[in-house]
Amino acid sequence: MKSLLAAFAVATAALLPSTAQARGAPIAVAPSPDVEQLVAMLVGDDAMLRLGTRAFDANIEEELAADPQAKALLARDPGLKTYVSDQLRASFVAVLQRELPTLRGQLGTLFASELTATEVADTLAFFSSPVGRKLIAQVYQAAGDTPGQDQAAMQQAAIASVMANLQPEDYPALMAFGASSAAQKMQVVNPKISATSQAWAEKLVSANEAAFRQQAIAAVADYMAKQR
DSSP states (O other): OHHHHHHHHHHHHHTSOOOOOOOOOOOOOOOOHHHHHHHHHHTOHHHHHHHHHHHHHHHHHHHHHTOHHHHHHHHHOHHHHHHHHHHHHHHHHHHHHHHHHHHHHHHHHHHHHHSOHHHHHHHHHHHHSHHHHHHHHHHHHHHHHOTTSOHHHHHHHHHHHHHHTOOGGGHHHHHHHHTSHHHHSHHHHHHHHHHHHHHHHHHHHHHHHHHHHHHHHHHHHHHHHHHO
16 A cells, blocks of 8 residues: 555645754643644645545555456456445545544644644644645645655645745745744654654554455455346
8 A cells, every 4th residue: 555655644744844953852742722723734634535535546556557367357347446446445534534533643742742832833823824725735736646756756846836826915924934943843843744644554554454355355246246
């Protein structure tokens, strides 16, 4: 599930610009309401479920490309692929929605440990602004378009797209965040966001992959039985 894992790990880390110097290990702190609001904005259900669906579909194509026998079988009957994929996708989305609160909790603890209350407020203000929301949308779009690309490439593509469409009213929020200490700390935080998201995605996949494969086998058998 390479595409699936890469999409989640890179998307969450690429949301935040990075330009800082390293510092000592953080002390774990319980997330504040501002932190919880920030995480909900960055890792919202709608955006993550859309990304998960696109990454799942990319993963199906990736696995078929690596399995000539399955690819040949589905080529003979395109309806089989649609039937099986639809069932697996629905199950995957249900699992993803169930596990998203865990990811948000982990990222909330990370943000609370790494950022001061002022830095959290500055970051929240930026991502609440029109330009911040544009950046979130562009990052998720890039993650879904090419789930295998690295964080730097995705971030650059998203920022370039946003910058190319800046409106005069976007500049104050962009300039304020760029001058804040929060924007200066993300070189340290981004790898931790990526690692946290990667570990969460790997656990999600490893805990459910066998069940998905069994469901796929059952779906194929069910489809074949209905064709008789």
